[in-house]
Amino acid sequence: MSNTTVSLTGVPLSVDFHHPEDYFIFIFQIVFASTTVLIAGTVVISILATRALLIQNRFIFMLNTSLCDTLVGMSVYYLGLFDVVDWGYPPRNGTFYILNGLLGVNMLTFMFAQFDRYFAVCFPFFYARFLTRHVIIGFNIYCWIYSYGFVLARNILPLASATQLYVFSIVVFQMIVFIKVIMTVKLYVVARFQVERDPPSAEKESNKESLRIIIFVVISFLVLWCPSIVNIILRYFGGGVTFRNEATNIFVNMARFNSLCTPSVYIWGSPALRQAMIRTVWARVCPRCNRRCCIPFHLD
Structure with missing residues (x-):
């Protein structure tokens, strides 16, 4: 089989199957895409189907990121299985940066989620009065508008202006990463010292759980994204590593792996979400799961 093998879309496959590693890359992309859609999609369905979760602001952020993660998993069926370069210049068989724009939505949502948890724990009265559910939904919508407004501008501007916009986006990206690092440290300090001093209560356990989740999520985000960030900067200055396509780009694959992590x-850190998943999804697939889940549902 050669790399000229085409699908119904006329786009060649990402590998030519001349070497054993080609089979591994192709199978990995299929497994990764399917697993991501299965896990992230289950989280989306569980939150949407459970009103007790939807009324909590932190689960709205989880819903937004999980929706992005589900779409990222679906995008891998194209970006990972076919000969596509959508991440850099010159693009080849790309999607006009539409699919990669999902990663920008996730990045912004994580940042807003960090501020949400910080104000919820450190300034509870201000948080309860001003950061209502509608405001949080507005922040999540803004993440989509900003990310795809940038994608639209990058597609319609002339090449020289689009290149300048791309450089500007790299600077903004690094600023957001810097803010995320600072907020992660602040959230750790809050979780380690302030929350631990609070008297035992359901609210204390909820705050500890939400802080633990967001800290783990952001740390995994930074670890998986840092190699790609460094390579993008090096490539702009004439260095870095260039890959044949998206499927063979190990740095992009690491960044996308965040959509599975x-x-x-979320599932590991939230007992309420696990119960909701069993009741709304897995109980329909496996009735035995429903019989085992006989504990009444509680808000965490």
Whole structure:
């Protein structure tokens, strides 16, 4: 089989199957895409189907990131299985940066989620009065508008202006990463010292759980994204590593792997979300799961 093998879309496959590693890359992309859609999609369905979760602001952020993660998983069926370069210049068989724009939505949502948890724990009265559910939904919508407004501008501007916009986006990206690092440290300090001093209560356990989840999520985000960030900067200055396509770009694959890690951390860190998943999704697939889940549902 050669790399000229085409699908119904006329786009060649990402590998030519001349070497054993080609089979590994192709199978990995299929498994990764399917697993991400399964896990992240289950989180989306569980939150949407459970009103007790939807009324909590932190689960709105989880819903937004999990929706992005589900779409990222679906995008891998194209970006990972076909000969596509959508991440850099010159693009080849790309999607006009539409699919990669999902990663920008996730990045902004994580940042807003960090501020949400910080104000919820450190300034509860201000948080309860001003950061209502509608405001939080507005922040999540803004993440989509900003990310795809940038994608639209990058597509319609002339090449020289689009290149300048791309450089500007790299600077903004690094600023957001810097803010995320600072907020992660602040949230850790809050979780380590302030929350631990609070008297035992359901609110204390909820705050500890939400802080633990967001800290783990952001740390995994930074670890998986840092190699790609460094390579993008090096490539702009004439260095870095260039890959044949998206499927063979190990740095981009690491960044996308965040879409599998994030919903997995949500499931691991939230007992309420696990119960909701069993009741709304897995109980329909496996009735035995429903019989085992006989504990009444509680808000965490």
